[in-house]
Amino acid sequence: MSQFGKYLRELLDERGISISELSRMSGVERTTLQKSITGSRVLSRDAVEKLIWGLQLTVEESEKLKYCYDILFVGEDKYKSRAIIRRMLENLCSLNEGAVLPEREFERVSARSLPERSLQENTLITGKNNVNLLIQSVFEREIKRKNAEIEMTLPADMPFVSEYLYYLYKKVGADIRITQIIAIHRNKKEKALNLHSVECFANVLPLCLVSNRQYYPYYYYDSSIASLYTDPFPYFAVTGERVLCLSADGEKALLLEGEEYSRFYRKHFYMLKKQCHTLVHYSGGLISTLDEYERIYDPDDLYACTHQPCFACEYGDDDIRKKIRKDIPHRQEVTELCVGWLSKLRNIKMYHSVFKAEGVISFMEEGKIDDFPELVEEITMEERLELLKSLIDSIEKEERTSARMFNDRVFSYPSFITLCTSLKTGMGIFTTSRFQQGGLPICVHVQEPDVSEAFYDFMLNLPSSEITCSREETLAYLKEIYHKYEKKLRG
Secondary structure: OOHHHHHHHHHHHHHOOOHHHHHHHHOOOHHHHHHHHHOOOOOOHHHHHHHHHHHOOOHHHHHHHHHHHHHHHHOHHHHHHHHHHHHHHHHHHHHHHOOOOOOOOHHHOOHHHOOHHHHOOOEEEEOHHHHHHHHHHHHHHHHOOOOOEEEEOOOOOOHHHHHHHHHHHHHHOOOOEEEEEEEEEOOOOOOOOOHHHHHHHHHHHHHHHHOOOOEEEEEEEEOOOOHHHHOOOOEEEEOOOEEEEEOOOOOEEEEEEOHHHHHHHHHHHHHHHOOOEEOOEEEEOHHHHHHHHHHHOOOOEEEEEOOOOOHHHHOOHHHHHHHEOOOOOOHHHHHHHHHHHHHHHHHOOEEEEEEOHHHHHHHHHHOOOOOOOOOEOOOOHHHHHHHHHHHHHHHHHOOOEEEEEEOOOOOOOOOOEEEEEEOOOEEEEEEOOOOOOOOOOEEEEEOOHHHHHHHHHHHHHHHHOOOEOOHHHHHHHHHHHHHHHHHHHHO
16 A cells, blocks of 8 residues: 555544545545555546545645655655755755855854853763854864864754854855765665765755855765764864864764864874765866866756756857857867867757746846856847747757746746756756856766766656646747847837
8 A cells, every 4th residue: 555545544534434425525436546545546636636625634634645646656765855956956046145044143152152161171062052052163263273174074964064154154254174074874775766865965065055165075875873872972073273072963062172182083084085985076167167067968868957048059160169259268278168068969869958937038138148158249139039049949849959947936946057967977066157156157066876866857857847837838938038029129
């Protein structure tokens, strides 16, 4: 019996209702209901809505029934991973708006409120609030040092730490290199997608984006949690003069003062890191960013989420060469990289693209390519219309291009990120000119198998999900915009 069948049976038992009674109340045929409970038949979504109405379910009950229904089709692990990625992308929208996420007011939490004895060597601190204050104090002291650096094995899902680091990089603008080793839990017998990998990545990505490439996460797989119970302080953070040791539950901490402790733990950290994998690979700057696009390339299929459709791939090679500005450094090298990349895009067997409606408008209004507006000469309105028409034709033919528009009524995609993935090459996240955290673009390349697979599955599912418009809706919108600006051009 599926989770859906079990939960539906539970709802019937709670209410003392038989299947025959539910059939009369909802209008769903009795035999169909019986088979849906035993798992030999799957109801339609309309039928599920009728059950919700007939049983007069609460919001919580109806959401759980819908959840159990949805996982019938994709499995619980994929359903949850899609939810994690969706939440992560929506949260990233605020990253570029000056707000600190989450909105914890660290200024009001003064580390000086800790008793002085708490900052002395070998002092045991208890209570989560006191431990958090101690973490903040140790980190603040390190930031004041020249060439500040912290190496730590704290979990990625320790909320206070990730939020505080985000605050330091985002709001304070701290110049500090932080290296973090993360244990990703894996059950050797489990064949399903490892959700812990996806959750860890969702926690560290904001730090990767706001740290100006000062935050370096590493990972290893751990199939046992026995050490969390046998070692009272399994986690640590090392600064130049101190070592902060933490319990697994974050309720206890021990501060070790002295350079000898720091040297010992740094050496230990270095040995651990040698056994780890790099979770993200950074690159920045014009040429390295174009090189990074090449690393994501897959000749069979490529999936991309963007703010703006890839209008540039509608250009021919000679048109691209003419459009690259004459005054940019290393023009010849940059031009050929652009030509090579866009030529490959045009020759992919299937290029799947999802973009924002506002990206189309911004292109038609400004005539700029989001990725590198400083590279390209002004695109005239005539050319904009020509490119938009070419995009419409490509989508209608759907020979090598499949495109959808995000449904901004139910989902917000961060306008400063281009996300590309394929099952073979991993995942690339590229900030565009709309990213306000720094002058250089930031490229994050991820090859951790579960993270890559989760994002590939997320993007593979987009065309059939509620968060994108249909092909017909997408085409209708693009044609409407085309006629609007064509009319505007003619005056």
